Amino acid sequence: MWRDAALVAGKDLRIEARSRVATNQVAPFAMLVLVLFAFALDPNRGALKQAAGGLYWVAVLFSALLAVQRSAGIEAGDRDQLRMSGLDPAGVFLGKAGAVAAQLLALEVLLALGVVVLYDARIASVALVVAACLLATVGLAAAGTLYATLSAGVKVRDTLLPLLLLPVAAPVLLAATEAWQAALAGHPGDGTEWLEILGAFAAVYVAFGVVGYGALMEEA
Amino acid sequence: MTVPRWVTRVLALGAVAFGAAAAIDGLWVMGPTAEQGDYSRLLVVHPPVATLAYVGFGITALASVLYLVPRTRRREWDLLAGASAEVGLVFCGLTLITGSIWGRPVWGVWWTWDARLTAEALLFALFLGYLALRRIPAAEHVRARRSAVAAIIATLDIPIDHYATSWWQTLHQGSSIDLLQPDKHLDTAHNVGLALGFVALTLAFAWLLVHRYRVEKLEARYEDEGLAAALADRQAEGRVEVPV
Numbered sequence: 476m477w478r479d480a481a482l483v484a485g486k487d488l489r490i491e492a493r494s495r496v497a498t499n500q501v502a503p504f505a506m507l508v509l510v511l512f513a514f515a516l517d518p519n520r521g522a523l524k525q526a527a528g529g530l531y532w533v534a535v536l537f538s539a540l541l542a543v544q545r546s547a548g549i550e551a552g553d554r555d556q557l558r559m560s561g562l563d564p565a566g567v568f569l570g571k572a573g574a575v576a577a578q579l580l581a582l583e584v585l586l587a588l589g590v591v592v593l594y595d596a597r598i599a600s601v602a603l604v605v606a607a608c609l610l611a612t613v614g615l616a617a618a619g620t621l622y623a624t625l626s627a628g629v630k631v632r633d634t635l636l637p638l639l640l641l642p643v644a645a646p647v648l649l650a651a652t653e654a655w656q657a658a659l660a661g662h663p664g665d666g667t668e669w670l671e672i673l674g675a676f677a678a679v680y681v682a683f684g685v686v687g688y689g690a691l692m693e694e695a
Numbered sequence: 696m697t698v699p700r701w702v703t704r705v706l707a708l709g710a711v712a713f714g715a716a717a718a719i720d721g722l723w724v725m726g727p728t729a730e731q732g733d734y735s736r737l738l739v740v741h742p743p744v745a746t747l748a749y750v751g752f753g754i755t756a757l758a759s760v761l762y763l764v765p766r767t768r769r770r771e772w773d774l775l776a777g778a779s780a781e782v783g784l785v786f787c788g789l790t791l792i793t794g795s796i797w798g799r800p801v802w803g804v805w806w807t808w809d810a811r812l813t814a815e816a817l818l819f820a821l822f823l824g825y826l827a828l829r830r831i832p833a834a835e836h837v838r839a840r841r842s843a844v845a846a847i848i849a850t851l852d853i854p855i856d857h858y859a860t861s862w863w864q865t866l867h868q869g870s871s872i873d874l875l876q877p878d879k880h881l882d883t884a885h886n887v888g889l890a891l892g893f894v895a896l897t898l899a900f901a902w903l904l905v906h907r908y909r910v911e912k913l914e915a916r917y918e919d920e921g922l923a924a925a926l927a928d929r930q931a932e933g934r935v936e937v938p939v
Contacts, residue, residue, distance in 0.1 A: 621848055625841050629831050638827055639845065642820035643852045646859040672859050679851050687847065690763050690840055 476566040483562065483570025488577060490549055497542070497578050505538040505582055509589045518594075527596035528655030531586055532648050536615070538582050539575075539644075540637055543619035546575050547627035557692070564689035568620060572684060576616035583608050599661030607654035607666065610673035611647050617680035618643050624691050647676055698905050706902040713895035720888040728885075737797045738885060739892035745790040745815075746893070747900045751783020752822060754904075756850035759843035773839035774915060776846060777829050778907035780822050782900060787819045810860035817856055821849040835918065 491497045512530045516522040523530070550557050557567065587604070590596050598604050622640045626632040650672040657666035721739040728735040758776035761767045794812065795805050806812065829842045881889070 618848065621844065625828070625845055629833070631831065635824075635827060635831070638820075639824040642817050642824060643848060645817050646852065646855045649859050668862065672855065672862075675858075676855050679855065680848075683847065683851060687763070687844055691844055693840075 476563045476569070479562040479566025480569035480573060483567050484573040484577070485570075487546060487549060487571060487574035491545070491574070491578060496545060497582075501538055501541050501545075501578075502582055502585055504541065505534050505586055506589055508534040508537055509586065509593055513593060523594045524596055527590050527594045528659055529648075529652045530594070531590045531655060532611075532651045534586055535579065535583055535611075535651075536641070536644055536648055538586075539579055539615045539619055540640060542575050542578050542582075543616070543623040543640070544632070544636055546571055546620065547623035550627070564692045565685040567692065568617075568684045568688035569681075571624075572613075572616040572620040572681070575620055576612050579612045579616060580608065583612065596659055598658060600658040600663035600666070603654060603658040603663045603666045603670075606670055607651050607658070607673060610670060610677050611651040614647050614673060614677035614680055615644060617677065617684050618647075621680065621684050621688070621691070624688070646672060650676070698909075703902060703905050706898050706905065710895055710898035710902055713891055713898060717888060717891035717895050720884060720891055725884040725888050726882075731801055734797055734801050735885070736888075737793055738881075739888045740896070741790065741793045741797065742889065743893045743896040744786045744793060747896055748783050748787035748790050748818075750900070751779045751786055751904075752818070752850065752853075754779035755783065755822075755825075755846050759846040759850075762839060762843045763847070770835070770839065770915065771912075773843065774911040775908055776843065777826075778904055778911045780825055780829075780846065782903045782907055784819065784822050784826065785903070786900065787815065787822065791815060791819065810862075814853075814856045814860045818853065821852060825849055835915070 509530065512534075513523060516526065587598070587608075591598065619640055622643070623636060626635045626639065629635060650669040654666040654669040654673070657663060657669070717739050721736045725736055725739075727733045755776045758772040758779065762769070762772040762776065791812075794815075798807065799805050825842065825845050828845050829838065831838065833841070
């Protein structure tokens, strides 16, 4: 399973690295979202700094939509080949989710720099921020990979995926934002219970993906 | 899995009869309460529809699991999941609407970002997405498997949602129902009204579910037989009628 996961993750990441869509389109899009928030909320009133955690995670969520859609799009045309390859479905799931998670983590580092520079946010507790990012990313990548596979190959997938994924990801947005606000405010103690939620979300969706991905792969 | 016709008739008649009794109790027998005045009469409707929304989504989740497990896989489970999600969504919408109507005079706002309200709204969005997925044209078993997985993903989200949002400050009142001490929060007329409301709406829920399930079955049959029937019609057009 782990070997299959590494193979699939390596393949997806190589495709992303060669196509450069993640670096040339998704990352600039995420930064653009940060800039748009600055237009929407007057930067001089301090609103940006106060809401930095929430805005950061909304930007991550939008970028995650793009990332999982691309990840599922790789096999959209020829999912049969992936099925015929004899790879363990659980391994395929872990690999695809892992590749998405790796991209998201890179994006989150970039966005965190953006929030610090553009919104003048000061991260008081780096450990809490890193922990929140790791757990939230695993959860988002797992749930996103499941839903993206569900809606892959469907004509209306571009509009369907946000409708499906955003409500499911709402607890991640909430908990990660609260953890970040605690970290920005310098009260890391307030963030630990939100980390538990992020951890539970990640565990539930990784577990379900490992068990249930086979059902999605055997279709069509 | 077919439900005989007399069952739906009994369900419908029961729903109307208990509904009328609940309305009489709720409108005339119940007095206004000290804290909430006339608005406490919504007790007859709001807790039952909220509970039945959960029941509907619960049936969807259970049927989806049964569909995904190869040993119990039957098309009927998929049809039941779809029918139940739709009826559940209607009750979920009614919960939001009746709650909103009650919230305006009692809390002073139509909507507030309270934990329970937010979780309920997310639940509505989750199953709206599920139904959107069901509407997508695909081969029957593909669609069934996809929607079953989507239903389980959505259901797994409910407890997480619940815990995430319940750590917010909550404005929604605690439960007024205490089965061991029915008179703890409510007087007899309110308890009777609540019970009548539960029975009436549960019967209505079951009635809607059975009918929706029948329609799902007919739609499935139409999908299966529609093409064959259309082909037969076209062939019949071409056949020359020979007068006897």
